[in-house]
Amino acid sequence: MIWDATFQLVLLGSLLIGATSGTLGAFAVLRRRSLLGDALAHAALPGVALAFLWTQSKALPILLLGATISGVVGVLIIEAIVNYTRIKADAALGIVLSVFFGGGIVLLTHIQQSEVGNQSGLDKFLFGQAASIVRADLYVMCVVSALVMVAVFLCYKEFKVLIFDAEFLAAQGFSPRVVDLLLMGLIVLTVMVGLQAVGVILIAAMLITPAAAARFWTDRLHVMVLASGILGALCGALGVGLSALAPRIPTGPVMVLVATAAFLVSALIAPRRGVLARWARIRANALRENGQHFLRAYLALQARGKREIALLDLASELQLPLYRVRRLATRLVRDGRVSLQNGACSLTELGHKEADFVVKSHQLWEYYLVYRSILEEDHVDRSADEVEHILTPEIIEQLESILAQEGIDVVGDIHKTHSGYRRTGEDG
Amino acid sequence: MLHAVDESVTPIHIHDMTVAYHKKPVLWDVDLAVPEGKLVGVVGPNGAGKSTMIKAIMDLVPKASGWVHIYGKPYSRMRQVIGYVPQRESVDWDFPINALDVVLMGRYGHIGWVRRPDKIDRELAEEALEKVGMTDFGHRQINQLSGGQQQRVFLARALAQDAQIYLMDEPFAGVDAATERAIIDILMDLRARKKTMLVVHHDLHTVNQYFDWLVLINMRIVAAGETKDVFTDDNLNKTYGGRLTVLSEAAQAVAHHQRGL
Numbered sequence: 001m002i003w004d005a006t007f008q009l010v011l012l013g014s015l016l017i018g019a020t021s022g023t024l025g026a027f028a029v030l031r032r033r034s035l036l037g038d039a040l041a042h043a044a045l046p047g048v049a050l051a052f053l054w055t056q057s058k059a060l061p062i063l064l065l066g067a068t069i070s071g072v073v074g075v076l077i078i079e080a081i082v083n084y085t086r087i088k089a090d091a092a093l094g095i096v097l098s099v100f101f102g103g104g105i106v107l108l109t110h111i112q113q114s115e116v117g118n119q120s121g122l123d124k125f126l127f128g129q130a131a132s133i134v135r136a137d138l139y140v141m142c143v144v145s146a147l148v149m150v151a152v153f154l155c156y157k158e159f160k161v162l163i164f165d166a167e168f169l170a171a172q173g174f175s176p177r178v179v180d181l182l183l184m185g186l187i188v189l190t191v192m193v194g195l196q197a198v199g200v201i202l203i204a205a206m207l208i209t210p211a212a213a214a215r216f217w218t219d220r221l222h223v224m225v226l227a228s229g230i231l232g233a234l235c236g237a238l239g240v241g242l243s244a245l246a247p248r249i250p251t252g253p254v255m256v257l258v259a260t261a262a263f264l265v266s267a268l269i270a271p272r273r274g275v276l277a278r279w280a281r282i283r284a285n286a287l288r289e290n291g292q293h294f295l296r297a298y299l300a301l302q303a304r305g306k307r308e309i310a311l312l313d314l315a316s317e318l319q320l321p322l323y324r325v326r327r328l329a330t331r332l333v334r335d336g337r338v339s340l341q342n343g344a345c346s347l348t349e350l351g352h353k354e355a356d357f358v359v360k361s362h363q364l365w366e367y368y369l370v371y372r373s374i375l376e377e378d379h380v381d382r383s384a385d386e387v388e389h390i391l392t393p394e395i396i397e398q399l400e401s402i403l404a405q406e407g408i409d410v411v412g413d414i415h416k417t418h419s420g421y422r423r424t425g426e427d428g
Numbered sequence: 429m430l431h432a433v434d435e436s437v438t439p440i441h442i443h444d445m446t447v448a449y450h451k452k453p454v455l456w457d458v459d460l461a462v463p464e465g466k467l468v469g470v471v472g473p474n475g476a477g478k479s480t481m482i483k484a485i486m487d488l489v490p491k492a493s494g495w496v497h498i499y500g501k502p503y504s505r506m507r508q509v510i511g512y513v514p515q516r517e518s519v520d521w522d523f524p525i526n527a528l529d530v531v532l533m534g535r536y537g538h539i540g541w542v543r544r545p546d547k548i549d550r551e552l553a554e555e556a557l558e559k560v561g562m563t564d565f566g567h568r569q570i571n572q573l574s575g576g577q578q579q580r581v582f583l584a585r586a587l588a589q590d591a592q593i594y595l596m597d598e599p600f601a602g603v604d605a606a607t608e609r610a611i612i613d614i615l616m617d618l619r620a621r622k623k624t625m626l627v628v629h630h631d632l633h634t635v636n637q638y639f640d641w642l643v644l645i646n647m648r649i650v651a652a653g654e655t656k657d658v659f660t661d662d663n664l665n666k667t668y669g670g671r672l673t674v675l676s677e678a679a680q681a682v683a684h685h686q687r688g689l
Contacts, residue, residue, distance in 0.1 A: 030523065154542045161533050165519045167488050168585075172537035173507040219569040221524045 006131075007244065013133040014236035014251065016145045017194045018206065022232020023152055024190045025211035026225040027183060031163045034211075035093060036075060036184075038204035041191050042097045043074025045104025045200045048125050049111060058121065060137045064192050067125075072188060074100050101200070128199030128252030130240050137196065144193040148186050152225070159183055160221055197236075198252040209259035210235060216270035235259040287331070289389045293318060294328050295337065295355035296362070298347055308344045357396075362388040364399040371403070433461045435500030439593045439624040440485060445494030447477070447484045453492065453682060454480050456648045462641070465622040467615055469629045469639035469655070473668050476646040478628045479515065482595045485626075486510060498593070508537055511591030513582050515598050521571045527581045528566035531556050534588030556588040557581075561610055576607030583611060594618065594625045601630060612638060635659055 028034050044067035051066025052058060074096050081092035108122055124132050133141075152159070158179045161169040166176040187207070194203045214228035239255030268275050297317040301309050315325040329345065332338035337351035347355060365388060391399075433441055440462040447455040455477040462468055470478050483489045485496050487503050498506035511534070534556065535549040545553075557566050560580040565573060573581065579599060586594055600608050615625055615638075626643075629635065635642065635655065642658045644650040644667045651663045 157536060157539075157544065158541070160525070160529075161536060164523045164525065164530075165514065165533070167483070167514060167518065168512060168533060169536075170488055171486050171507070171510070171512040172533070172589075174536070174541070215524065219524045219571075220526070221529075224524050 009135060009138055010130045010133050011237055011240050013138050013141050014130045014197050014240040014255070015233045016138075016141045016236070017197050018210075018232035018234065018236025018239075018255065019229045020145045020148050020190050020232070021194055021203070021206040022210040022214075022235075023225055023229035024148060024186055025207040025209075025232065026214060026221075026228040027152075027159050027163065028187055028207050029211040029215070030221075031183070033184075033187065034204065034208040036078075037187055037191055037207040039078060039093050039097045040071040040075055040188060041195065041200045041203045042104075043100035044068070044071035044192065044195060045125065046070050046100055046107055047104075048122060048195070049104055049107035052111060052122060053107070060140060060196060063122075063125075064140070064195070067195055068188060068192050070100065071192065104200075124199070124250075125195055126199050126201060127250035128195070128197050128202065128255075130197040130243070130251035133197060141193055144189050148190055151182065151186055155179065155182060156222070156225075197240075198255060199250065202252045202256045205256040205259060206232060206235070209256065209263050213259070213263040213266040216266040216273045231259070231262055235262065285389070290328055291332055291335070291337070292354065292358045292389055294325070294332060295347065295351055296358050298338075298345065298351075299355050299359060309346070310343050311340075311345060314345065358388055361391045361396050364396060364403065365391065367403055368399050435497055437464055437499075438462070438497070439464050439499060440626065441497040441500075442481075442485070443495050443497075445484060445496065446492040447480050447489055448492045448682075449480070449489070451682065454647065455484065458494070458649055460643065460649060460652055462624060462626060464624050465619060466624060466641040467619045467639050468624070468626050468641040468643060469635055470626060470643045470645060471629050471632070471635060471667070472645040472650070476667075478645055479597050481645065482512075482597055482626065482628060485595060486512060508589075509592045511586035511589040511594045513586045513594065513596040513599055516575065516579050516582060516601065518597075521573075521578060523570065526567050526569055527562060527573065527577075527584075528553055528557065530570060530581050531566075531584045531588050534585040537589060552590070553584075553588045556584040559587055559614060560584045574604070576603040579603050580607060580610065583614065587614070592623060594623060594627075596625065596627045598628050598630060600634075632664075 025034070025037075028037055047066035047068070047070025048063050049066075050070070051063050054066075055062055057063075078089070078092045078096045081087050081095070082089050087095075108126075111122055121129075121132060158169070158174060161172070161174070162176055162179045162183065166180075169176050169179065191203050191207070194206060198206055210231040211224070211228045214224045214231055217227060218224050235255050235258045238258045239251050242258070243249040243251045243254040266274070269277075271277050294314065297314050298309060301313055301317055306313065311325050311329055312322060314329075315322045318325060320328075329338055329340060332351065333340055337348055337354060339346055339348055435441055438461050440460070442458050442460040445455065445458040446453055454475075458481065470481065472478055480489060484491055485498075485503065486507075496503055498509055503510070528550075531553040532545050532549060535545055535552060539545055539549060554563070554566065557563055560583050562577060562580050562584060565577060565581075570578065570581065579602075583596075583599060586596070599611055603611070615627070618625060619640075627639070629638070636659060639655050641653065642655040643652045644658060644663050646667050650667045651658045
């Protein structure tokens, strides 16, 4: 890797692009406008080629002007198609995106094959080549990034309400059209300035992926915007660094791969919203449910006059294999709900309390369903069985008062409960 | 209903208003003068144009004809006077903000462009949360609130605005009994303070108990006035009895004609 002035320039440029697209991406993703960035970028390609053909110049500002014009025209055509025909947004987007991109490729190939075009380096707009960033380009990037950051800082609250509740924004005396246009304009700027380093095909990913990754970690908008911006900057810098390791690797794809890795990690391990956290929650619920079935089965056996209750009895009551019941029991002992002596099982005070609560909520729900004629009596058990684990003490209280008004007193008598234990896979 | 209306004391005066969605008229020739300090129910079947009427008052949907005056002036000059509680389903509750942030939005009209909420705005927002009994939930992410709690947050947002007129779209839809009680208490309190409220409502059982003024609506105003005069079997039949086939078919025809389909 060459750590010289050029590399620093390139690194700084990619960092700025990553930070800007990450920051703005948070708003674009929440506003469900992420694919518009994609259409915009693809539609920009013919603009780049036409600008070159017309001016014979490869100065970045001129090429980007061409890109912006054709990108915006593409988006306007999408809107026109949606407004004036019966074609829906996704189809309109697909049509415009591919037509413009196809046109761009044709023009680009034509330029490559001509005398002047050979060294034009326009092909970098396809996949992005951060190494082509020169000092003048960096100035453009700095200006655009500063503009975007300042606008986001100033109009943060307007953007927030626009996305959450545009009608309310209007009712508060702001013009959602103006705010939306501003946001769209910023997205256009961001996409255009990123074209050189990331390329038309993948720039949208730099808008979407860091934001989507950041969403996993937080429930506050400003944290998400900040995290997304920082993540974008990291991806930009890392992308450039990694692609410099081997010659001829375009930077755009590497940046996107880095961002995707960050997204996958976030999706997996983020607290609360992550896949693992969700899986742990589901498992914990299943464990709790099976534990409660165990307790209920114990009460049922006891109510039938059984003195010494062994794990084998519980296994046949629960219709579960003995090894699973043993595992359940071990866990309940650890949680202080059950004690085991010489193979005989008994409930602790805590265990009794929980068992009573479960029986009572099961019964309350059964009664409620029957009395409200929601279900026939013989259909009621399955659904009561699922619900007994979910009812909160507040709902229980409410059910009790409803039934009390109808003159029904539920005492939590196991005899009055239909037996039956819903099967869940987990038991710890 | 073209008697002289004293506009300076009339919170909402609608004159000959027709509203169309995608060129399809959904509300025809509405004339309505809502008196000050009343809790007004807006009742009618699905698709009757209840929400549309509220949105048209606030210029959220374009009017095909007619006008609305707020205390004698056009809405554009009276925005701050009107507080809005939209339908709960109209927003994405998975949006990454907490309850207090949502309530603070009620202050944005006072704050204006670019500037940020200050300490006073925050205090007013917290006060509004307290009024709806949600003080402890200010820092709760909005998707972790129950439906009733979300509705209260929406109401608090409107209260934070400290308006004269409140337009509410189904504030009682899908809420628990406790929330319904809490909301109606707040509405009664607002009425005692001479605020005017227009409330879209679905539950005919509670109309008599909640509203002292009533607007029955089904693509046009069927009847409007004191609840005791308006809430009659005859009027309800006119409002709910049979679809207004002629009116809806006409609307359909107009839409097709104008869109060239």
